Each structure stands twice: as C-alpha cells, then as structure tokens.
Amino acid sequence: MTEPAHLAAASANAVTAESPGGMRRIATASFIGTAIEFYDYYIYGTAAARSST
Numbered sequence: 001m002t003e004p005a006h007l008a009a010a011s012a013n014a015v016t017a018e019s020p021g022g023m024r025r026i027a028t029a030s031f032i033g034t035a036i037e038f039y040d041y042y043i044y045g046t047a048a049a050r051s052s053t
Contacts, residue, residue, distance in 0.1 A: 016022050
C-alpha cells in the first residue's frame with residue numbers, strides 16, 4: 001500500500017534532528033513556543049489579579 005501524495009510530500013520535507021541545522025531549528029521553535037506560552041500565562045495572571053479586586 002502506498003502513502004497518499006500529501007503525506008509523502010510532508011515526510012520528504014520533514015525537519016529532523018539529524019538534518020543539517022535541524023536541531024537548531026527545533027530548539028528555536030521550542031523556545032519561541034515556550035516564550036509565547038509564558039507571556040500568555042503572564043497576561044492572564046495579571047488580568048485575573050486585577051479583575052478580582
């Protein structure tokens with residue numbers, strides 16, 4: 001059984017830790033995601049504290 005065309009193309013373009021620069025790209029994406037999540041919780045916590053008083 002063969003893969004559908006869109007899955008085959010996606011797996012051919014996948015970034016892996018073994019590819020050149022792959023680990024740096026993965027780490028950068030992880031850092032950006034974590035920073036956005038931290039900022040989201042900071043804003044939510046600030047708004048919750050201000051609205052509760």
